[in-house]
Amino acid sequence: MQNSEALALAAALLAAAGDLTQRINDGVVSRGFEARPAWGFAFARLAPDGATVTELAAHLGVTKQAASQLVDEIVRKGYAERRPHPADARARLVVLTERGWACTRAAEEAAAEAVREWTDVLGEGEVRALRERLGRIAPYGPIRPAW
Template sequence: MSSVRTGRRLGLLRVALDQALDAVLAGVGPAHPALRRAHLLLFRFDGIEGSTTAELAVHAGMTKQSMHELVVHLERHGYLGRGPDAADTRARPLHLTPAGRALERDVHRAIAAVLEGWRDRVGQVRFDALWETLQELTGERGPLPDVAEIGTRRHR
């Protein structure tokens, strides 16, 4: 049996994601030492303000129990709070604290830096083609986010 490694097959997409998450955590971690890589799943979208743990779990593709653990950790470290929902007494939507808003802003800036680095590395044309290819493969639609806007977006 040969000890030579063969190609990654589907793993190459995961390598890119892992590298991106590591870069985001490296950019944010010094200012937010309680943050772990798994917590970045909460900040991949436009905002978590007003979301429930169950909604975030669906978006992140994980169980409600696993998401609950991430949310509780961020609550304990002062990034999140939960409050009542006037429309649904069972729901407890999440609310970012001032520290949580700063964390969200820092994560989005770090994401913008990763995307800018990729764009600079492969060029605008290939970066746009990558985005279009990923949309085609995933069935997701929408314009390529303006990288500069991601890093400067004002959050609720």
């Protein structure tokens, strides 16, 4: 593979990621929620059982302060709430509210809608293969900003 091909792959990857992110965000907004794309990663971490600010920060790859600000915002807008941590009086458990869950479902619907357009172009098997291959080359650990 030529060097310039590799750069083109990077560009295509970023373009696809940006496009999909934009579409998901638009879809979420059109369903009556306001959300910044970065929230998706926060919600994904909060979804199962909640998380502390520090855990969230590690997951997002930012400082505790930045994570705390993000939590401030989603709490202020009613998507999550801070509760006392059951086992550690220093910590506070951030959990999604019902509205937060609704927003998460909206994001899933929007994502499915966006991916459906890809399915129309590539076919379902190809899209599934795409997802599987991406998963193999970039395990989904802590988030690193795309640039």
